[in-house]
Structure formats: structure tokens, C-alpha cells
Amino acid sequence: MASAPPATPRTNRIGLSVLDYRGLKTTLCAGCGHNAISERIVEAMFEMGVRPERVAKFSGIGCSSKSPAYFLSRSHSFNALHGRMPSVATGALLANRTLIGLGVSGDGDTASIGIGQFVHLMRRNLPIIYIIEDNGVYGLTKGQFSATADLGSTLKTGIVNELLPIDTCALAIQLGATFVGRSFSGDKKQLHAMLQAAIAHRGTVMLDIISPCVTFNDHEGSTKSYAYVKEHDEPLQELSFVPSFEDISVEYAPGTTVDVALHDGSRLRLRKLEEGYDPREKVVAVRRLMEAHAQSEVLTGVLYVDTSAESFVDRLHLPDRPLATLPQEAVRPPRAVLDEVMEALR
Amino acid sequence: MAELAVAVRDPSALPGGDPVLNDMTIQVATVNGSGSQSANTVLLRTIFQMGVPVSGKNLFPSNIAGLPTWYSVRASKDGYLARKKEVDLLVAMNAETAREDVAQVRPGGAVVYDAPLGLAQLRGDLAFYPVPFDKLVGSITGDAKLKKLLRNMAYVGVLARLLELEMAEVERAIHKQFGKKAKALELNLAAAHAGFEGAAALQKRDPYLIRRMDATRGKVIVDGNSAAALGALFAGVTLVTWYPITPSSSLVETLIGYLRKYRIGPDGKATFAVVQAEDELAAIGMVIGAGWAGARAMTATAGPGISLMAEFAGLGYFAEVPAVVFDVQRVGPSTGLPTRTSQGDVLSTAFLSHGDTQHILLFPATVEECFSMAVEAFDLAEGFQTPVFVLSDLDLGMNNWMSDPFSYPEQPIRRGKVLSKEDLDRLGEFARYKDVDGDGVTYRTLPGTDHPAAAYFTRGTGHDEHARYSERAEDWEGNLERLARKMDGARSAVPAPIAAGKGARLGVLAYGTSHHAIVEARDELRRERGIETDYLRVRAFPFAREVHAFFESHERVYVVEQNRDGQLAALLKLDLAPELAARVRSIAHITGLPLDARSVTEELAMMEGR
Numbered sequence A: 001m002a003s004a005p006p007a008t009p010r011t012n013r014i015g016l017s018v019l020d021y022r023g024l025k026t027t028l029c030a031g032c033g034h035n036a037i038s039e040r041i042v043e044a045m046f047e048m049g050v051r052p053e054r055v056a057k058f059s060g061i062g063c064s065s066k067s068p069a070y071f072l073s074r075s076h077s078f079n080a081l082h083g084r085m086p087s088v089a090t091g092a093l094l095a096n097r098t099l100i101g102l103g104v105s106g107d108g109d110t111a112s113i114g115i116g117q118f119v120h121l122m123r124r125n126l127p128i129i130y131i132i133e134d135n136g137v138y139g140l141t142k143g144q145f146s147a148t149a150d151l152g153s154t155l156k157t158g159i160v161n162e163l164l165p166i167d168t169c170a171l172a173i174q175l176g177a178t179f180v181g182r183s184f185s186g187d188k189k190q191l192h193a194m195l196q197a198a199i200a201h202r203g204t205v206m207l208d209i210i211s212p213c214v215t216f217n218d219h220e221g222s223t224k225s226y227a228y229v230k231e232h233d234e235p236l237q238e239l240s241f242v243p244s245f246e247d248i249s250v251e252y253a254p255g256t257t258v259d260v261a262l263h264d265g266s267r268l269r270l271r272k273l274e275e276g277y278d279p280r281e282k283v284v285a286v287r288r289l290m291e292a293h294a295q296s297e298v299l300t301g302v303l304y305v306d307t308s309a310e311s312f313v314d315r316l317h318l319p320d321r322p323l324a325t326l327p328q329e330a331v332r333p334p335r336a337v338l339d340e341v342m343e344a345l346r
Numbered sequence B: 001m002a003e004l005a006v007a008v009r010d011p012s013a014l015p016g017g018d019p020v021l022n023d024m025t026i027q028v029a030t031v032n033g034s035g036s037q038s039a040n041t042v043l044l045r046t047i048f049q050m051g052v053p054v055s056g057k058n059l060f061p062s063n064i065a066g067l068p069t070w071y072s073v074r075a076s077k078d079g080y081l082a083r084k085k086e087v088d089l090l091v092a093m094n095a096e097t098a099r100e101d102v103a104q105v106r107p108g109g110a111v112v113y114d115a116p117l118g119l120a121q122l123r124g125d126l127a128f129y130p131v132p133f134d135k136l137v138g139s140i141t142g143d144a145k146l147k148k149l150l151r152n153m154a155y156v157g158v159l160a161r162l163l164e165l166e167m168a169e170v171e172r173a174i175h176k177q178f179g180k181k182a183k184a185l186e187l188n189l190a191a192a193h194a195g196f197e198g199a200a201a202l203q204k205r206d207p208y209l210i211r212r213m214d215a216t217r218g219k220v221i222v223d224g225n226s227a228a229a230l231g232a233l234f235a236g237v238t239l240v241t242w243y244p245i246t247p248s249s250s251l252v253e254t255l256i257g258y259l260r261k262y263r264i265g266p267d268g269k270a271t272f273a274v275v276q277a278e279d280e281l282a283a284i285g286m287v288i289g290a291g292w293a294g295a296r297a298m299t300a301t302a303g304p305g306i307s308l309m310a311e312f313a314g315l316g317y318f319a320e321v322p323a324v325v326f327d328v329q330r331v332g333p334s335t336g337l338p339t340r341t342s343q344g345d346v347l348s349t350a351f352l353s354h355g356d357t358q359h360i361l362l363f364p365a366t367v368e369e370c371f372s373m374a375v376e377a378f379d380l381a382e383g384f385q386t387p388v389f390v391l392s393d394l395d396l397g398m399n400n401w402m403s404d405p406f407s408y409p410e411q412p413i414r415r416g417k418v419l420s421k422e423d424l425d426r427l428g429e430f431a432r433y434k435d436v437d438g439d440g441v442t443y444r445t446l447p448g449t450d451h452p453a454a455a456y457f458t459r460g461t462g463h464d465e466h467a468r469y470s471e472r473a474e475d476w477e478g479n480l481e482r483l484a485r486k487m488d489g490a491r492s493a494v495p496a497p498i499a500a501g502k503g504a505r506l507g508v509l510a511y512g513t514s515h516h517a518i519v520e521a522r523d524e525l526r527r528e529r530g531i532e533t534d535y536l537r538v539r540a541f542p543f544a545r546e547v548h549a550f551f552e553s554h555e556r557v558y559v560v561e562q563n564r565d566g567q568l569a570a571l572l573k574l575d576l577a578p579e580l581a582a583r584v585r586s587i588a589h590i591t592g593l594p595l596d597a598r599s600v601t602e603e604l605a606m607m608e609g610r
């Protein structure tokens, strides 16, 4: 059986305690789904033994985008512009390819104002973990519908959403992200394993995490409320994550499990809860997502994973050393080059 | 006006008149997409190779093929490089515009035209030279498409005959143009010779001649976008992002060529990344992200792109992130005249974004400065931790200019105030926005710095010295005042203005490509109107102290620029004390054509009542 997160040891494999992964005290509403996600990020980073200084956090604007202040204080963070986090993250991660990029966005930040940058980020397969803390509304501007609000979902004021939602997971899969999952801020176990796998994956990880807004979208009639999501949650698999530094081999009955070898040598075990679902097949994934919409299911789990695709930094043939800190000798051609160019212009 | 008033000569009397040597404007009128660019470059290079100072300007439509286009070549023994309004010699190849083109030629000038156009009757005060171009190139090729191209090289041959250009130099220029493309080389050489031979029968009836001089030795010919690209290459740029837009595209395209050639190691690893972004918002966003992470990052754009970059420009200023943006200005507002030149982005870029934002602007006037200012822009951006905008323009960026070769940057690359792990060990503490040195420029750390105290939270929201969120009035005010102090410090770090003149009462102040018209206009003013002027060429914003001093020492200062509202004049008025601001006189025009001296001379003289 997939195990619950192990009891937190006092220090992790690089000798840090969980406190070293904490951030400032949250200023978000008590009970906001975003807070739970911050906690899961702290746990996952701690357990994976990631050095916080190696992480760069990115966000746009929104309640969700504030949350990087509430975890990993020892990591640099860039709280950018509304909808423009993907470009900032792209630039920074190209400047320093050795960083572990972690982006946090909201459904408004991603699916409305930021949809252009989002789709192009997905296309590039830049190594980054991109999290959408999805509550179906603009929390920070006090509860207007976002573009992920489901058809028929209502606001507190009774206004009904009459447009189809954008499924960010389906988009991400179609556009080239190489690890796509949907989870729920209230599902500790699933989210924990998914985040660990995300850290181990090299390429664009896109996680749409339903994260209820207790203040503006947790009422009866909302399809992004705690109650609704709990009731309609349709997990595709039971996830367990085996880090590279742990050697656990468990035998599974053939056909019941998809075992994904991740880039750093760790393994993601997906025990199938649904017959025939293989997260390595794009078309299946997108079709299943469409079906879920038709059936009002909140389909969660690892929807798609491809560990073989070339990442953006590979395609650009970047050196191992960060571009940012290359010495002058590496980036300023010698005098003879200028002479050669000038000669050709004579 | 004495010198410029050209007597209307009886065409029959022309051969007896004095020849006009190395001083003329040749205008070639063709159709866009007809392949005249190579021929025009060969013409320009031939004159250049004969040692005669020359400049070329391409006046082209926003169109891929079919609309009229003009190329003007100015040979000037005095070294004037500005556009000249008057056309001395017209090459009329475009039926659609031929009549209008002929009307532009100054009395006593000449017209080479495609014989079937039958233009000779249009005016009695010009020398007309009909040339049967189709027939001339017909013997070289039967291919209709090639013929159309070769007609262009044929007019170079015709001009060689009429102007007495040395055919050996024409051949050398053709070799340079077509390099290793053997077939094209052979055809074009043949076409030039066909033109030269075909023109043997023409009886020379105009005074214009090119004679060998020695004023271009050692010089290069290059466009400003290539020069800026070279500057970026030698500045050690590591991230380049862009979204194609005229007239900036060729800057990045040329840079990509240079980067691939000179910045890929033997291991196949590139010491750079180029990203064609989804739009200008993403292009600047990537630059800001990369600058934050420590890369030397740049993008290049034009007006519409600059508008889109506004929000990020403010973030860069406020969060204090280095970035270099080349704005190759074209005519706005809106899509405007996308293939015409202007200095119309100066005011909006100086304050690009909302709130109390201010940026460093650099104003290159020459291709040499496109190169050197590109290098400086990166040092300034990292030194002041702020976006730097290099405001070039279409005339500078896309036209070919004669120049001294560029000098290799002697200064080592300056990366600004960045703390390493060792620095942090030594200091024991770090506050991102604390003004330790009193110059407003604070220390930063780069992500990935392996020290528990290295991290900080970069934000566009109000913050204290530790980059912590703050809405406290003192924090806000203190931070904004420090930013103002930082910008004030930039006054003495940006390229200083360049002064010319010897203590006249009147001042002329200009920047960027307006410079070339000013050089000539000052001579005209002195010669024709007896008006002496001093000249200050401003090279950056915020303004250096010398700019204030220039106003202090002149009764009136004419600020000349290529926009409607006098944008730099407005910036100056904001910066100067009221009594000095009252000395600003604005001469601002925008036609889409590069500024010419005559317009400046006349307007200034009129404003002076002379």
C-alpha cells in the first residue's frame, strides 16, 4: 500500500530541519486552500532534501501569488506582475539553469490575464514546477469569476457563470508540458506525493490544485467549495513516491500499477483506480478530462507524464554553468574578433 | 541663400558649365521588392571606395512588394551625412511615381530613366537620359525574373558612365556584395557593364561628377542595428529576447548571427540564449527575470512594443532590476508610419509606466555610438540596477553609415553591486534595499547564492530596506527618495554631452540622428545668415550637469528634434530652473523622413528674425 508521508524526522538528509523551509506567517484568510498548499510545499521540499538556496520562487499577482512569502524564506523569490510570472521565470531559469524553479499562480493570474504567457511556457518545456492555486474566482479583488469557474457555478451574490471553463490541465497536456496533474488542497496524501514527484521531474510540471477560497467561493452552488470537491473528487490513481535516496522495492500485481522512473532516479508509483488509464498517453488524458467535465467529476491524479522529452535548456545547448555568472573571458570575444568584423565592413 | 540658389541653366549650355564635384544627391525611384537594394549598396560602396564621403537612405513603404520605394545616396566632399531635400540626379525606374519624382529634381539636375517611360518632355530645365534597360539586360539573360533584378545593376553602370565612377571600383563593390555566389556575381557584373556600355552613347549634359578623394580611408560602412548588435556581443550579453517589429528586427537577427559565430564553444555549448517571445510583454518579462538572476539580458523593439512593456518597465525600476531595451524608434502614435523614422518615444519612455517612474535613456547619434552605448547600457543597467533604454531610430538603425572602425571596449565588464557568499560570510547581514554607500544604489544577491542570508523577496509592492512588505509612509517615501537619488547619481555616469562652438550667444541642442542635420545647418547659418551658434549634443537622460551649464551660458537654446511636440524640450523644461527653462526654443518636426539641414536653418533663422 502506498504509505502516508513518513513521520517527519527532525532533520532531513542534508541536515536541515523543517523550520529551515518555513516562510513568514501567512496573511491569507484562515482556512484558505492556498495555506494548505504552502504547507505541502514545505513538507515536500524538506523531505526531498532540497537545499532552499537552490530554489527560486516565482509568482504573479493574487492571494495565491502572495503565498511564496509564506514558505521557503531561504529561497529567492520574485513576485512579478499579474499574469506575467511565466516570462520572469523563463528569463531567470535560463540565466541560471541550476536553480529549481517553483512558480505559484492563481486561476485568474493564469487563465485570464496570463493565458498567453501560460500557453507559451507550456510549449517550451522549461524545467519549472508551475502550480495553479485554483479557486474559480479572483480572491484578491473580492470574488469575481475567473476563467476556470465551471458552467453553472454561482457566486455568493447569485450570479451564475455562463461560460465554459478553461481546463488548464488539458491545455498544458496539449501544449507540451511533460508532467501534468490535478489535485486538491485538502488531499494531503495525494498532493504530497505529487509535489515530490514534481521536484524530481525535469521539464515543465503543471499542477492545477483546487484550492477553495473560503471567503468568496465556498458556498452552496459553487463547484470549487470544499464540500463540492470532496464529493466529486474522482482520483485516477493512488500515488506513492519513492525518492532516489530510499531503496524500497514493493511488488505489485502486474497491470495494477504504472511505475514512472523520474529524472533524478526516484520513482512515482501510480496504483490504478481506473481501468485502462495510462498517464503516458496524451489523447487518453485529454479525452478523460473532457468526459470528467461532462460528468461533473473533479478528476485528480497524475494526468500525463513524459520523462523523455527534451527540455528548453537542453534545446538551447546551455553550458552547465549558469549564464548569469560566466566570466568575461567566456562572454566577451577577443579583440581579434572585432578586428575581423571591422575588416569585413570596410 | 546665395550658395544654394542654383541658376536655372539652359540645358544646352550645361556642358560648358562648371562641373559639380563630389557634392550631389542621387535619388533612385524603384518598386519595393524589385531587388534594387543590392544595386544601391553597390552604388554607395563605389563612391565610398573612391574615397568620397557618402551616406545612403532607404525610404521604403510598409509593404513586402509592389509599392514605391526610394533610395537616396548623398556624396559630400564636406562630409555631411544628413539627408538633403534637393535631388540632383534622379534614376526613375518606377512608372507609377515617375512624374512626381521628376518634379522633385532641382533645376539644372538630371534624370536617368527607363526609356519606355518617356519622361523627357516633362521639364525643360533638366538633362534627360533615356536608357532602354530591358534591352540592355536582355542580352544577359532570358529569364524575366532575373531581368527585373538586373535592370537595377544596369543603372549603376549607367551612373558610372555619367558620373565617371571607376568601373574597377564598381566591380569591387559587386564582388563584396555577392561574395561567393558565383552565378549572381557573374550576372551582376555583366549587368553593370551593359549599363556602362549602353550609356556610352549618351551625351553628358549635367555637371555632376565623382572624383577620387581620400576621405574614407580606414572607414567602415555599417547600419546602426548591426552596430548595436556588435555592441551587445562585446558587452557579453547572455540572454536576448525579442518579438519581431520593424525597424528593430534586424538588430536581433544580426546579433543572432554574431552570437552563433562567436559565442558557441568547441563543445557546442552556447554562452547565450535567444528566445523569440510570444509578445513584447514576455520579451521584457524574460529580460527582467534574467537580469534579476544575474544575466546580461536585453530585448529590442519599437514604439508599439515599448508601449506593451510599460508595466514591466515600472517593475524593473521599482524592484531595481537591470535590463537593456533597444528602442529603434519609428513613427507613432499607434502603428503610425512603421517604416519611417522619428524621435517620438523620448518623453513616454523617460517615464514609461505608472507612478513615479523614471528611466535612464541613451541617445546614440552614430553607428559608432550604437556600438559603444550598447556596451555602456549593460554596465549602467547593472551598475544602477535599473532598466536602460537605448533610443536609436530607423534612420540610424536601418541605413548604412560611414564610420571609423569601432574600438574594442577597454573597460572590463562591470557587474555592479552584487554580494557573493563570501561577502555575506564577511558582512554577516544583508538588507536588499539598504543604502549602505549613500549613493542610492543598494547591494543585491543573485538567486542560487549558497548562503542562508542571501535570499530576499522581490516585489512590486511597497517594501522596507529588507524587501519586506510595507505600507508605512516612511518606508514608501524613503524608498522613493532613494530611487530619485540614485537617478540623480546617474547624471554623471551616463555618456556626457558633447559640446561644439566657441562662445556664441545662441545655443543649439540636439540628440540622436538630428545631429547630422545640425552639423550642416550650423555651417549654413554661419555662411548664409551670419548666425553663429554653439552646439550641445545630449547623449543621455537624466541630463548631465553640463546640460544645465549650457543653458546658463546661452541666451536662447534651440532644441531640435524629430517629433511633433518637442519631447526633449519638454523634458528639459522639467529639469531646468524656471529662468533657464524660459530659454528653451523648440524646433520640432516629424515628417517620417530623416531631418535635413535646410529645414533647421530656415526655421532657426526665421525664429531669430534673420
Ligand SMILES: Cc1ncc(C[n+]2csc(CCOP(=O)(O)OP(=O)(O)O)c2C)c(N)n1
Pocket (backbone or CB within 6 Å): A061, A062, A063, A064, A065, A082, A105, A106, A107, A108, A109, A110, A133, A135, A137, A138, A139, A140, A141, A146
Ligand atoms: C494588470 C493588473 N490588472 C488587475 C489587477 C488586479 N488584480 C489583482 S489580483 C487579481 C486576480 C487574482 O485572481 P487569482 O489569480 O485567481 O488569485 P486568487 O486571489 O484567487 O488567489 C486581479 C484582477 C492587477 N494586479 N494587475
Ligand code: SF4
Pocket (backbone or CB within 6 Å): A027, A028, A029, A031, A032, A033, A034, A063, A064, A135, A139, A140, A212, A213, A214, A215, A216
Ligand atoms: S480571499 Fe479567498 S483566496 Fe484570498 S486569502 Fe481569502 S480565502 Fe484565500
Ligand SMILES: [Mg+2]
Pocket (backbone or CB within 6 Å): A062, A106, A107, A108, A133, A134, A135, A136, A137, A138, A139, A146
Ligand atoms: Mg483565484
